Amino acid sequence: MALQYKQAAKVIDNVLKKKASIKTSIYQNNEIKNKKIILAIVSKTLANMNTIEDLLRDIKDFRTIKQKTMLMVMLNDYITNGKISGGGAIKSVILKNKEKIPILEKKQKEEETFKYYRLNTLRTKVFPSISNKVEPDEFIPNLYKLTPPLSLPIDTLLSQDKPSCFPAFILKPPENSICIDACAAPGNKTTHLATIMNNTGIIYAFDKDSKRAELLRTTVKNYQATNIEVICGDFLQSDIEDIRFENVTHILCDPSCSGSGILERH
Ligand SMILES: C[S@@+](CC[C@H](N)C(=O)[O-])C[C@H]1O[C@@H](n2cnc3c(N)ncnc32)[C@H](O)[C@@H]1O
Known part of the structure; x- marks a missing residue:
């Protein structure tokens, strides 16, 4: 079983049991060498928790697995990347049930690659002509979803998260x-x-x-x-x-x- 799954599962356990925040669990643990990777695994697993919990409930074989958090982390890897690192019993159970496990839609993956840009309407009222896929935001005026990279540097567009x-x-x-x-x-x-x-x-x-x-x-x-x-x-x-x-x-x-x-x- 890959070390990164074990370390991510431990962090998630701490967070779910409210023992420590994600950052504290990762950055104060000297055994975790690749902190950025573990942070990414933990964040993705928590973000996909609804889908993962549905799978835990619906697939009978998963009910017998005791290391539930490890299963969650490995399932997350499978539903997002279509593969699982290392070996072990949990991997075998997941692969045995792979027909019942959806790989997250390509559309959702595209969605994750979007970045938000705000148009500086003090400098222009017209959206610059670029070849990127562009979609206006449904709530915030002058905010656009754009697939990076920008084809040219544009000083009227500011990268700014939607929140x-x-x-x-x-x-x-x-x-x-x-x-x-x-x-x-x-x-x-x-x-x-x-x-x-x-x-x-x-x-x-x-x-x-x-x-x-x-x-x-x-x-x-x-x-x-x-x-x-x-x-x-x-x-x-x-x-x-x-x-x-x-x-x-x-x-x-x-x-x-x-x-x-x-x-x-x-
Ligand atoms: C989260 S950042 C602000 C980001 C900014 N609102 C934006 O959207 O670009 C917080 C900033 O607050 C400043 N700050 C913190 N406490 C402050 C205080 N008491 N008075 C003035 N600035 C403060 C920090 O120096 C830091 O630059």
Whole structure:
């Protein structure tokens, strides 16, 4: 039985029993040498858990297997890649039942290779002509699903995950609003706010890290947004009496996080 399955199964056990997060289970275990591979296996297995649980329930032979988490990890490899590494009893049982196990649709695999790009409508209202397969998102205006690689570098298209587009979309400040982005660098959400406000009003964009604030300035300049004022400083130490903030109506706050909730961006 492949070592990577064993290590991934142990991590999943820890996570399901709420003993530790995915990252802690992987990064604090010195026995796991190839941490990125184990992280990918664990994330994919958890993402496919509904399909896997259906198989565990429906295929009788699986009920007799005691190492359930190991079975889940190996089943995940089979349904996503159509193969299983190593040997062993669990592999034999899976292969014995292979007619009953669907390999995930090719369409789903294509879906996973999509990337989201947001069109900078402050620079152009027209989607650039490219040869990639492009599909507009059903919720977020000006967000597109695109199959990479982009055929040419396009400065009007910004790579931005769909989940990270929701905060500005939901906050939706009207034109001419006075806003604060409390944790702004590198500026994906700040520039999204600027687009929603159609480059009107003002966004006070804070970042306490000087290097990241510089990166934010570059993003804002390239984006050609003129309604963003970058403030290099700690938002929590900002002066609430400052006259600039008197008429603020909207605040977006996206503080640093551990990233432990990100399962391959699902
Ligand atoms: C998750 S990132 C923000 C990503 C950004 N919203 C975007 O969409 O591109 C968090 C940022 O918040 C900054 N930050 C954390 N605490 C802060 C504070 N108290 N005041 C200002 N910036 C802060 C960090 O330096 C970091 O650049």
